[in-house]
Amino acid sequence: MAMATSVSKAMLLTAFVVAAALSTVSRAQSPLQVNFYSSSCPQAEATVRNVTEGIIVKDRTMGAAFMRLFFHDCFVRGCDASILLDPTSSNPQVEKKAITLRGYDAVNKIKAAVEAVCPGVVSCADILAFAARDTAVVSGGFTTFDMPSGRRDGVVSKLFDVLQNIPSPILKLPDLINNFAAKGLSVDDLVTLSAAHSFGQAHCSFFNGRLYPTVDPTMNATFADGLKMVCPPPGSSGGDPVVSNNGVTDPNVLSNQYYGNMGVGKVLFVSDQQLMTSNYTAAKVANNSEDAATWMGQFAAALVKLGSIQVLTGTAGQVRKYCNVVKS
Template identity: 40%
Template sequence: MAYYTNHFATIFFLLFLSSFTINNTPCNAKLSSTYYDSTCPNALRTIRTTIRTAISRERRMAASLLRLHFHDCFVQGCDASILLDDSPSIVSEKNALPNKGSARGYEVIEAAKSKVEKLCPGVVSCADILTVAARDASEMVGGPSWSVKLGRRDSTTASLVLANTGALPSFKAPLESLISSFKDHGLSARDMVALSGAHTIGQAQCSLFRDRIYNNGSDIHSGFASMRRRRCPINEGNNNLAALDLVTPNSFDNNYFKNLIQKKGLLESDQVLFSGGSTDSIVKEYSKNPYKFKSDFAAAMVKMSEITPLLGDKGVIRKICSAIP
């Protein structure tokens, strides 16, 4: 009798242990706003200090960090793959056409990582640092802040092919193509318009808007086009920079949407948001209500930052952001 009692007790224990293991496997890991509270409590403060210092030195860096986060999340998800350099096993996304010569801020993320590593070695991922940096960059230039959920891990791969072949929306994309691209990543048309509002800060290279300012089309203000030609000659100056918003180029506000209504969007993918299509009403709404724009931008940034993150036992925690351990 004792044998059967012990036998059933053993089976019960094993079933309990199995249930406990299943319910606590890394595959059930979730992002959490308190993820580093016990393992690296000063991580977010350290990241913020690094980002503030970088933006105080160069205001444009705020836009660059927001763009870097966007270009990371749209290729393989928010996994810091964009930060990887070329190596025997990696073909870097930095070489992709949408990134090469224009994506910036890598050294800022690396600096934040270095400081966090000194506090808590091997704990905080580059993917999380990039996500937090985007939030801090927005706040630094007068944009909204939001609660960031953490716990992402870093990829061990990159995809130059994805970065080059449509994962990142083109600056010449028509409206329906843009809507479809964002939908593929779980983002709505409203999310797309709100996120495009990040172009209220930052600059673009002449090569990206030359065709628009020289085509004399009906969708561009003639005076605006004429003024932009001064910094973008028709046959030279590809890398010359122009502010995406001439009026308040360093402040995160809703002037970007007012520009679109006046046909003063610098890129084709900007102006197409207000061109008689389905997003016209959203542009008008944001042009009149800066609080709604900032609220929707923050919500869209949260959604974007949660595109297929690596969790639990997937991915790694890189020691430096540009290379796999």
Template identity: 55%
Template sequence: MATRMAIVLMLLMSAAPPLGAKTMAGPLRYDFYKSSCPKAEQVVRKTTQEIILKNATMGAALLNMFVYDCFIEGCDASPLLAVRDDADDFEVRWEYATLRAYDAVDEIKAAVEAVCPGVVSCADIIALAARDATSIAGGFTFAMPTGRRDSLTSVPYTYEDSMPGSLASLQFLIDKFATKGLDIEDMVVLFGAHSFGMSHCEDVDRRLYPTVDPTMNATYAAALKEVCPPHSWGALGPWINNNRVTDPNVLSNQYYNNVLTGQVLFKSDQALMSRNETAAKVAYYAANPLAWKVRFAAALVRMGNIKVLTGTQGEVRKRCNVTN
């Protein structure tokens, strides 16, 4: 069934001109490591499977790492260089606490290094692991171009600097994605990743207290209040599943049904219903799971081209958390 789905996706992606344009590799290329490390993608896939088998929530964490990496400084593995628990700046520590895939990426990198030392970049490992996590959690696969190199520096960031926050307005979201070369279609499609994964109570606090956001389903809000106490803002709070309606570890178009019924955590998610154009896309993907999978694959590939380092730029790190 997985092979059949892969073939269907490949046919659909090649048959639709607008979508085909979005799946181009840009400065990257497919099978970049075919000669230099022919087993690279196989090793990444195997190790990613083992990680997710041990902890199903790591599928979303690996995909999340890819999104953060590309949105911060470009897809260059710069977040892996950033200070972690020993950071002097509390805000930087707080922001990086939301990323849970550091150890997983290190594990995948070590497995690849054992086969091909100093060949495969950390940036490509993040991208390939995200592709494989999508395949494992979503049941569909696609080709991911490679050839990225790793940055030599890392810039501490905040959500305001790089990532659209949970309270962002629709126009802010559109503008933020546009700065990354991604359009409204890409944005709506990529938001489908919120069908799985985890967030903190902090992200939903202002929608629950002091009064419940009127766009939120009342029963859904009541259930959240049982988990998330008041005043979670700025304190992270307990982990909660992004999708509290169906299996929270499955990547699917369920997100769009959740938006339609007011059962999403973020104000920025529900904001998709505030404009006819985006609301129509939400309804379309809620009813068309295969179309969403095709578009999601294309959008991930397009996102993976954001400000990449190639050729002699940057380096290929031997260890992902330090430069050579």
């Protein structure tokens, strides 16, 4: 009984923090609206939620895939679903050529379900945003929260834009801060959203520099030894295997465990460990590690803020019928 009461209090606190944080965000921006499809497609969000949940329940690794697609889409040209566009004869070098991501077929499945109930109404950009929100609920145990919508789909996708905008996993803290600031995101947002690295997978090539030729002294030695069992030295014939971002607990759960891992040197990327290099960010890491409910509220608010970057609304862009091709 005591445990149930404790869980209920935590859920109430999380809901309160989410509501307060989102209220602050909504006052500061944007052309997006909560319940944008309430008249044009009242089933939109429920349809996305049901299909997204079904996909993640069937394959728990898909939660991280949905979250990563949303982040990469918003950071490149704004949240316009340009990350989903396939190459064409006139534009062979699109965003998805720049980095290996999963989940494209899953997004197409969600889009098909939405098109079945409301043809030509709901953008792929909003589907990515809803799926990211629903991932936090399914894979992170979050209380559901409002994700404003009304985004339109872009018609441009360029590989070069990815190289210019996506933060590298080897960036030092000042460069990470500048990279996020260029998108209107704060240092707090950087620390908060970095916890998306609490789940999912990464190729060894993204962090091999911390293992070879010598182990990064900020990495836990036992943790490094385990990684070297999977990740061969650069240039060897061992290829580029993948490992779980979270080698300490369940790699398919979005959680504040990321911050606890960081405190003991058990994170993969230079960009992760860099959050411990300033007093301010290290204090945020410690607070997030100790207070899951508050972190959840902050993550929800930061996810909404991320989703407002350079959005197309009104008559800008288009609403694609198929997420992988521009509507002619």
